[in-house]
Amino acid sequence: MINKWIKPSALLLASALAISLTACGSNNANNAVGSDHGASESASSGSAKGEKVTIELAISKSSQDYAFIKEELLKQFEDQTNIHVNVQMLPSEQVTTVLQTKLAVGEAPDLVPYNLASAVNDLNLERNFEILDDQPWVSRLLNKDVLSAYGHVYGFQLSQDAGIQGVVYNKDIFKDLNISIPKNYDELVAAAEKIKASGITPIYMPFKDMWATNIWMGSAFADYVSKNDPTFWDDLNANKKKWTDMPEFANIIDKQYQLYKKGLTNSDVLSDSYDMASGKFINKEVAMMFMGDWFINDLASKAPDLHLGLFPIPYAEDAKMGASPVGGQLFIPKKAKHMEEAKKFLEFLASKDVAQKIVNANKFVSNFNDVTTPELPEYKKEIVDNYITPKKTVVTSDAFMLVDISEEYRYYQDIFAGGKTPQQALEAWQKKFAQLMKDKGAAGF
Amino acid sequence: MRISKNLYSYYLIMPALLIYVLFFVLPTVVGLFYSFTDWRLDRESVHFNGWYNFHTIFSDETLLKALRNTIVFAIVTVIGKNLFGLVLAVALNMKLKTRNALRAIFYSPSILSIMVIGIVFTPMLRADGAINKLFEAVGLGSLTQAWLTNPAIVIFTIAVISIWQSAGFQMAIYLAGLQSISKEYYEAATIDGAGSWKSFRHITLPLLLPAININVMLTLIGGLKVFSEVFVLTGGGPGNASQVVGTIILRSFGEGSWGLGTAMNTLLFIVVTIISIPLLLYIRRKEVSE
Numbered sequence: 147m148i149n150k151w152i153k154p155s156a157l158l159l160a161s162a163l164a165i166s167l168t169a170c171g172s173n174n175a176n177n178a179v180g181s182d183h184g185a186s187e188s189a190s191s192g193s194a195k196g197e198k199v200t201i202e203l204a205i206s207k208s209s210q211d212y213a214f215i216k217e218e219l220l221k222q223f224e225d226q227t228n229i230h231v232n233v234q235m236l237p238s239e240q241v242t243t244v245l246q247t248k249l250a251v252g253e254a255p256d257l258v259p260y261n262l263a264s265a266v267n268d269l270n271l272e273r274n275f276e277i278l279d280d281q282p283w284v285s286r287l288l289n290k291d292v293l294s295a296y297g298h299v300y301g302f303q304l305s306q307d308a309g310i311q312g313v314v315y316n317k318d319i320f321k322d323l324n325i326s327i328p329k330n331y332d333e334l335v336a337a338a339e340k341i342k343a344s345g346i347t348p349i350y351m352p353f354k355d356m357w358a359t360n361i362w363m364g365s366a367f368a369d370y371v372s373k374n375d376p377t378f379w380d381d382l383n384a385n386k387k388k389w390t391d392m393p394e395f396a397n398i399i400d401k402q403y404q405l406y407k408k409g410l411t412n413s414d415v416l417s418d419s420y421d422m423a424s425g426k427f428i429n430k431e432v433a434m435m436f437m438g439d440w441f442i443n444d445l446a447s448k449a450p451d452l453h454l455g456l457f458p459i460p461y462a463e464d465a466k467m468g469a470s471p472v473g474g475q476l477f478i479p480k481k482a483k484h485m486e487e488a489k490k491f492l493e494f495l496a497s498k499d500v501a502q503k504i505v506n507a508n509k510f511v512s513n514f515n516d517v518t519t520p521e522l523p524e525y526k527k528e529i530v531d532n533y534i535t536p537k538k539t540v541v542t543s544d545a546f547m548l549v550d551i552s553e554e555y556r557y558y559q560d561i562f563a564g565g566k567t568p569q570q571a572l573e574a575w576q577k578k579f580a581q582l583m584k585d586k587g588a589a590g591f
Numbered sequence: 592m593r594i595s596k597n598l599y600s601y602y603l604i605m606p607a608l609l610i611y612v613l614f615f616v617l618p619t620v621v622g623l624f625y626s627f628t629d630w631r632l633d634r635e636s637v638h639f640n641g642w643y644n645f646h647t648i649f650s651d652e653t654l655l656k657a658l659r660n661t662i663v664f665a666i667v668t669v670i671g672k673n674l675f676g677l678v679l680a681v682a683l684n685m686k687l688k689t690r691n692a693l694r695a696i697f698y699s700p701s702i703l704s705i706m707v708i709g710i711v712f713t714p715m716l717r718a719d720g721a722i723n724k725l726f727e728a729v730g731l732g733s734l735t736q737a738w739l740t741n742p743a744i745v746i747f748t749i750a751v752i753s754i755w756q757s758a759g760f761q762m763a764i765y766l767a768g769l770q771s772i773s774k775e776y777y778e779a780a781t782i783d784g785a786g787s788w789k790s791f792r793h794i795t796l797p798l799l800l801p802a803i804n805i806n807v808m809l810t811l812i813g814g815l816k817v818f819s820e821v822f823v824l825t826g827g828g829p830g831n832a833s834q835v836v837g838t839i840i841l842r843s844f845g846e847g848s849w850g851l852g853t854a855m856n857t858l859l860f861i862v863v864t865i866i867s868i869p870l871l872l873y874i875r876r877k878e879v880s881e
Binding site for chain 1: 632635652653718719737739741826829830831832842845847848851
């Protein structure tokens, strides 16, 4: 008899304990939020009276060299305003997840450095972040577009130096073999053949890293669209057009693949990765790679006597240089607990003297009309003079995407594994793209 | 007296039960609930969407391929790990001088981190890597392969690496089983004129069934839940050639489709249960007591 009730009562007790534990948890959380609110209220009113306020800036551990979190800079800010910036380091591989969670539960930090395009995709920029159109520094911006989405300024950055993408090439090899920069696809093939004849691998494709398959397409698609159908990306995102509606896309994909088929690349493209590229360039084993200027920047300190340059992806005549959106902008979450103080930090960074100091130290291409751009390294100067100033750049296709596009890279990789033709890759991606857009709830899908 | 004794045993299981309910039963039930919703990172609210997630799984070519790869991987590794584990155990149960050293050597891969295995094997399995060079050196040049980049064989390559890693662990369990078999049976069988195969077939195998049971279950469930081997060696590539359910779940979460990822997880749970419970009952029925 007694045994009979022991089982259910034990279960009951267990569940009661479980419930009380969870209840405790939420109670505590509520209390924490409540007391935090209290703290923030007293803090913001306190800051006027000169009491110290602490604002939180959450950043990936891999970005610890980020220009806006240098210790002396934060100290100067604190001395001037009595606002302390607390830098939270997030584990690199979990940044997105941690930020998504923090934003979702309303525990947002006050400042978040992120990439604008990724913020649109990963962090739901429009819903989660403050529009900064009315900030005093906005009127001094040279290029508002690099900080804007949905027609509003969301991000803050002193630099307008986008990640420029094209063909990274070894200038010395080109000079020794008397090769000029290829201006179209045939010239690229001819140059590559000449390099191959000299015993150097002409093009290095690090396609074990699937994202690297997309550098060629990212720039070439964008250039083609900007010249032939400027509203294509909008139509694509509204489901009025499909990836397969652009017959030239399959040709562009195939042109990259043919370089491999012709034996103008490393032989095992699917086993070679991006982190092997530095060594290959330093040892002068390879002459070209479809990549961005960040690669040249990274190598500059490792191999100062290596002369690398960048030219546009020559899929066709007169192609423009691909430009990915400026990275490392600061965003303020709508749910930031210290909105005013966070905005003050941006004002501080934008103030002429501070901005000039940061721009000089980091060799930024300045985005403020009263802050001058310092002397740039040679490769960057060439890019600025030949492509950025004459506006011969085009924003890469990835920047227009509203969903995760890594599956697109996988289909490109599959072409090299012999699993798909370029046309099949596009068809498969269109299907996946429509699915992702539908799941996202995008209008028209 | 009886009552307090009974209650006493319940007090003891209470902490474990609580943790089990809180961290396993509760998430499983909640997961089941979310697999029927459109739970997403960029949605304010969560709605029921019926069988939509499951419909998506069964109409998506990549997801089906992942399901197929998972089952292939599980079958190959269950057979490979148990066969090699058993052979090693029987061999190292004999009176060899180097027995203990050999046992340690064969067991050692299973203490390696999967990251280390990935770093060691990836360069060896390249088209111009050590394995192909070895084949060429011994005149088997025709067997060279792009082990990790040929879509047709990549899942088998990963399975073989997994077998290499854990056969030693299976060996340890079989060894324990072998040592619990009394020598008297073998002596009696020898007197009756049984050879070594007959002793193995009629004494070792039946009495080893509990060990076989646990090994098959462990390798099967491990095989169906495969993730780290694939993630470290290929990331599911090239293309989607080596995707398994585990890597697809990760991808779904990365795409923000939390509901879909949870549905895949639920499906995996069901598949593991459906396959393992009947198998468990079948092998258990065959077990004999000494």
